[in-house]
Amino acid sequence: MREIIIDFSNWIWGPPILVLLLGGGTYFFFHSGFIPVLKIGHAIRLLRGKYDNSLAPGQITSVQALSAAIAATVGLGNISGVAIAINMGGPGALFWMWVAAFLGMATKFYTCSLAIMYRGKDSSGEIQGGPMYVIEEGMGKKWKFLAVIFAVAGFIGLLAVFTSNQLTALTQAILIEPETIQEEERNRWIIGIITMLLTAVVILGGLKRIAEVASKMVPFMVGIYFFTVLLIVIKYIGRVPEMLELIVVDAFTGNAVMGGAVGAVIITGARRAAFSNEAGIGTAPMVHGASKTNEPIREGLIAMLGPFIDTIVVCTLTALVILLTGVWENSENDGVRLTLEAFELGIPVYGKYLLMISVLVFALSTIFTYSYYGHKCTNYLFGADKAKYYNYFYLVTIVLGSVASLEVVVSLVDGMYAVMAFPTMISALYLSPKVRAASKDYFARMKNT
Template sequence: MGELIIEFSNWIWGTPLLVLLMGGGFFMLLYSGFIPFRGLRHSMKVVGGKYDDPNASGDISSLQALSSAIAATVGLGNISGVALAIGTGGPGAIFWMWVSAFVGMATKFFTCTLAIMYRGKDSSGHVQGGPMYVIEEGMGKQWRFLAVIFCVAGIMGLLAIFQANQLTEVLRVVLLRPFDLDWGQTSKWIIGVTVMLLVALVILGGIKRIARVASFLVPFMVALYFISVFIILFKNLGAVPDMFLVIIEDAFTGKAVLGGAVGQVIIIGARRAAFSNEAGIGTAPMVHGASKTSEPVREGLIAMLGPFIDTIVVCTLTALVIMVTGVWKSGERDGVLLTLSAFEQGLPGIGKYLLMAAVLVFALSTMFTYSYYGHKCFNYLFGADKAHFYNYFYLITIVAGAVTSLSVVMSFVDGMYAVMAFPTMISAIYLSPKVVAATRDYFERMKIMDKE
């Protein structure tokens, strides 16, 4: 079964999906008039709460939506995902992660704008957002099969199995093995059950509790991680410029993978970027669709900050730490263990404990938000009165992720992400004229407001 999952993941992440994600994102970048660049300043004002409307429909503020979305993306994708990219595709994969992030900013602008434009109602009459509602409300009932495909893949692909797997590995390596307390699979089961109980305390409280916890944890975990990374980079400051050159050179030569297969480097970079910032996958529109706002474009502007923060900033810092410490040449391909080696090398004695703390917070915050995504998919397919059953399924799979091999877990998640991307990107491209028209109207009205 494990081999079949790996083969399916490698097959579906072929040229068609790469063209859809990268090509579609580039189309949106051009069609929007390079909105990630010309709208960046305004989006920062929006995040600051200048335009918040507490009376608008929705469950959470735009800032809470961004925090929740970042909690799901600024996480182990930045610690383990980057290491996996370098371990399997070489430093050049990071360059293609950058490219994916910039086009991903445009993709998130379109998909999250649509999530507000075409909100629907679940079986209980509660307002909901996400690609499934965009497809049904924006494209029409005849396209509902795409919404069903998205939700089925979402229920399976938005499980916290990768986070559980990598958190378990870090805790075993840092806390158990030095004291000869690692009992193999038994340790994995114990850690998995413990993590499951911690996650249950938060996710059973619904999106409002998830958003409150994420809003508290995200600034803390980013600050802790940044401080650790900056110390390591400062100690190796002279090597940083050379590492950028290595990334750019390897991006176009592919020396580190498959004897110079540049196409493979691009695919690896795109896969890891998709896992890291989720642009085009359809997850962020589900949480941004719950924002208290009546301005779709404004929510899209907030959402597009996610890929920039996640991939351009955080992933780059992680990549530089792995490279300046030299551990990337070791051949280690287990994502989190490669990053752990870099922290041990860069900060002897305390590095592994700092990374363990960051991994713990990153993993838990991501687990909280992922539960909301899967819950919404289950709600759409089976009704609001049955949606709570998903939480129990979700919690059980945390234990499964803790005891399963990384290659199978990562391939399963990658495969389901790929399936989710097709409906999300098709609907975004199909409805892109609506977004462009709304964007023009929004900025015209903002000019009037500024004059007043």
């Protein structure tokens, strides 16, 4: 089973998915009239809540939706995923993560606008949003098989196995340091169970509790991580121009990978960017589809800030620490352990503890929000009355993820993300003229207000 999961993930993340995500994002970028660049200021102003409508259909505010989406995306993918990208694709992989992020902003603008434009109702009559409802309501019943494919892949791929795995690995590396393999395995079970219990307190309270917790955690976690990384960057400030040049040059030469395989660097960057900011995967539309708003374009503008914060800001900070400290060249560590080594070198004694605080908050915020995504997929597949049982299944898999191997959990999540991307991107491309028309109408109205 292990080899099947790994082989499937490597197979599906080939040229077709690369063309779909990067090609589709490029299309959205130009088709929108460069909205990710020209309208980012308006998007930021929307966060003030001036246009919020508490009487509009939905369960949470747009800012809470963005916080929940960022809580899910700004997680260990930004700390561990970037390390994996540099390990697999060299410094140049970060450049392609940047490219994928800007294209991802356009993709999220379209997919999250559609999540409001084509909302549906679940079996209990509650208004819901997400790619499965966009497909069914926007494309018609004949396309429902795509919605089912998305929900099935989401049911599996949105488990918190990767996050719990890396949280367990870092906790042991910093706080416990087991002396034997048996002790390490026992600690994994203990840490997994503790994580499960902490998660249960939040997710069993439903979406509103998740959104409330996320809206408080996100500013704190980004702030403390930014401060910690800034200390390391200042220490190595003289090497920053050199590292930025290395990132760009390596992106087009691929010297660090497979004897100069530039295509491999691009695939690695796109794959890790998709894992990190989830643009085109379809997760963010599920939570943004629950926003209290009647303005699809407004929600899309707020949603597109997610990839910018996630990849352009947080992932770049992580990459700079790994590159500036030089650990990527002479370390046998991978994933979160490589980032840990960089923090220990950059800030001796205290660096690992500052990283531990960031990782704990990042990990828990991601785990909390992923439960909502999986719950929503279960709701669509089996009905609202059955969906309540999903959270208990989800809690058990947190423990299982803690004791599984890193390669398996990364491959499992990557593979399911790719499957989810096909229905999400197909529906967004199919319905893109609707977003374009709504966008023109929205900005015309804004000029007159």
